[in-house]
Amino acid sequence: MSGRDQPGMPYIRALAFLATLSAAFLFLVPVQALARRRGWAIQHAIQTGFCRLICATIGVRVEPQGALPAAAPRFVVSNHVSWTDIIALASVAPFVFLAKSEVAHWPVLGFLARLQGTVFVPRGSRKDIPRVNAALCSALREGRDLVVFPEGTSSDGSGVLGFRPAHFDALQQFEGGATVAPAAILYTDGARPVDVGWYGDMTFLPHLWSLMRRGGVTCRIAFGAPIAANGKDRKTLASEAETQVRALLETLRG
Secondary structure (H helix, E strand, O other): OOOOOOOOHHHHHHHHHHHHHHHHHHHHHHHHHHHHHHOOOHHHHHHHHHHHHHHHHHOEEEEEEOOOOOOOOEEEEEOOOOOHHHHHHHOOOOOEEEEEHHHHHOOOHHHHHHHOOOEEEOOOOHHHHHHHHHHHHHHHHOOOOEEEOOOOOOOOOOOOOOOOOHHHHHHHHOOOOOEEEEEEEEEEOOOOEOOOOOOOOOOHHHHHHHHHHOOOEEEEEEEOOOEEOOOOOHHHHHHHHHHHHHHHHHHHHO
């Protein structure tokens, strides 16, 4: 879908969004909390199913291209455009995310992020990097697939910012040999790239309303060739991953 749709559709999306969140808190959250505590596999289906519902209600259609590497666990590294990257990726697979600590305090979404086992990192705090990397390594040992946004911030999606190597150290601590899986994200209106970013001085509710009014957005996610982590230092891994993500983004634009 491209262009703006029926005049009343944004209001329908807003009501569907609120209804989905309300139903999640009443029914899914208690089950998910119990499933995570008991280690039940249904927790993964709940995560992906919920994120697919949220994408549908706010008007984001997810189109994955390529596939994740077969060897698990996967350490997915991607460019970062908006908070919607998280629900779009989580609608594809039950990932554990690394997110800035502010996300933990967002209304509703912060609680859901904590419920999914998100690893939080304080912005610009170097002293917390070893603790965060240890948490990432622990998730890998549990067989969980991770998503890290090495740019360290979101952007308008027009390009890829330089990858910071700090959290690639988690791979050095993991003895099992995780696979680095490059991915690129691009939002379009069906024909042209669009900016759905939430950054700068934007406040969340006006940004969300703007997204719902847009009339439908396609989130294209391209997965690239796997990168073997064994025997490579963090800077080499970050550089190789950044090169692939740049190439994948150009392919999506083409």
